[in-house]
Each structure stands twice: as C-alpha cells, then as structure tokens.
Amino acid sequence: DTAVxxxxxxxxxxxxxxxxxxxxxxxxxxTMYWYKQDSKKFLKIMFSYNNKELIINExxxxxxxxxxxxxxxxNLHINSLELGDSAxxxxxxxxxxxxxxxxxxxxxxxxxxxxx
Amino acid sequence: QQQVxxxxxxxxxxxxxxxIINCAxxxxxxxxxxxxxxxxxxxxxxxxxxRPDVSEKKEGRFTISFNKSAKQFSLHIMDSQPGxxxxxxxxxxxxxxxxxxxxxxxxxxxxxxx
Numbered sequence: 001d002t003a004v005x006x007x008x009x010x011x012x013x014x015x016x017x018x019x020x021x022x023x024x025x026x027x028x029x030x031t032m033y034w035y036k037q038d039s040k041k042f043l044k045i046m047f048s049y050n051n052k053e054l055i056i057n058e059x060x061x062x063x064x065x066x067x068x069x070x071x072x073x074x075n076l077h078i079n080s081l082e083l084g085d086s087a088x089x090x091x092x093x094x095x096x097x098x099x100x101x102x103x104x105x106x107x108x109x110x111x112x113x114x115x116x
Numbered sequence: 117q118q119q120v121x122x123x124x125x126x127x128x129x130x131x132x133x134x135x136i137i138n139c140a141x142x143x144x145x146x147x148x149x150x151x152x153x154x155x156x157x158x159x160x161x162x163x164x165x166x167r168p169d170v171s172e173k174k175e176g177r178f179t180i181s182f183n184k185s186a187k188q189f190s191l192h193i194m195d196s197q198p199g200x201x202x203x204x205x206x207x208x209x210x211x212x213x214x215x216x217x218x219x220x221x222x223x224x225x226x227x228x229x230x
Binding site: 040 | 148150154157158159160161162165203205209211212213214215216217218219220222223225
C-alpha cells in the first residue's frame with residue numbers, strides 16, 4: 001500500500017564501506033528523486049530521473065551513483081563512505097506536467113545512514 | 117539566487133493561536149511555491165501550494181499569502197493544534213517540465229503547546 005517505499009530504514013556502517021539504498025514507487029509516476037536531509041534538517045536535491053533518464057545531478061560526488069532499472073525504481077549506491085555522508089536520504093516521486101494538480105512530490109519515510 | 121530563506125527557525129505557539137512562517141526567494145523564474153509538513157521519522161508531505169497568479173490560497177486552517185513584488189510568501193496556521201507540531205518547509209521551483217526541482221527553505225520547527 002505504501003506509495004514510496006525505501007529500504008533499509010536504518011543503515012550503520014564503517015567509513016570506507018559501500019552501501020546501497022533501494023526505492024520503489026507504486027504511483028505510476030514518471031519522475032523520481034533522491035534528496036539528502038542533514039543533521040540540521042536541511043533538504044537538498046541530489047538526483048532526479050524521468051523515465052529512467054538522469055535529469056538532475058546536483059554536483060554530488062562521484063561516489064554517489066543512482067541507478068534506475070525502470071521508472072518505478074530508483075536506487076542509490078554510495079562508494080567509499082565518509083563521515084559527512086551521515087544523513088537521512090529521502091526518495092520521492094512526482095508526475096510531471098503543467099496541470100495545476102501536478103507538481104506534488106511524494107516522499108518515502110527516509111533511510112537514516114550513519115557512518116562511523 | 118537558488119536560495120529560499122525561511123524564518124523563524126523555531127516557533128512556540130499556544131493552542132488556538134496563529135502560527136506564521138515566512139519565506140523569501142530571489143529567483144524571479146520560480147513560479148510554484150509549496151509548503152511541506154514533516155513529522156519526526158517521516159518524509160515531508162505536501163500541505164498546500166500556490167502559483168503566483170493568486171495572492172492567497174486557503175485550505176482549511178492553512179493559508180498561503182503570496183507577495184510577488186516583494187518575493188515573499190508565508191504560511192498561516194489558524195487555530196493551531198498540538199497535532200500541528202512538526203517541521204514546516206517552504207519551497208520553490210519552476211513549474212512544469214520533466215521534473216519538479218524543489219528548492220527547500222531551512223525549515224521551521226513548530227511546537228503547539230496545549
């Protein structure tokens with residue numbers, strides 16, 4: 001029933017490790033996003049995909065690699081984790097268009113990553 | 117120019133009072149201004165949004181006031197309730213196209229005291 005679901009919800013790992021976060025949406029939306037929320041709750045866009053095509057890459061380090069196998073899934077792989085990567089990562093989806101009803105982003109519940 | 121400035125950082129309001137959160141933007145190309153509400157442990161959820169062709173939009177106890185010339189917009193929560201206690205984010209984007217790149221404000225932590 002969950003519209004946008006992310007796994008895992010919590011991730012604790014050591015510096016230098018590689019980890020992945022998975023996201024799936026069942027809303028039939030064409031566009032998916034990854035946002036990062038830091039310890040001060042600041043939300044910043046990282047990536048956006050539309051129909052499996054990368055649209056936005058917001059100067060994120062190359063260690064972060066998103067992958068969209070199909071338009072319902074957007075995964076995030078992070079290599080060589082650093083302390084500063086500790087944050088809550090949110091996946092979201094939207095249905096693009098110019099209709100007054102479009103524009104809403106539907107967020108998942110977040111994946112809290114802690115790098116030790 | 118991509119920033120959205122939000123104030124205050126935190127707000128304490130008595131039950132039944134009015135909560136007011138303000139935002140300002142620089143980029144005049146922005147034409148979609150939503151407010152998101154986030155409860156602890158949850159993702160942000162859309163509360164209410166406005167396009168610049170109107171100066172005010174009301175949905176229940178929540179009202180957005182928009183001042184295009186001043187490049188400011190605000191959220192008013194009337195008759196604030198303890199259940200409204202959450203973090204509120206304003207945002208802005210250029211509407212339409214293949215993606216909706218929301219630029220978020222820094223958030224306001226609202227506590228409504230019973």
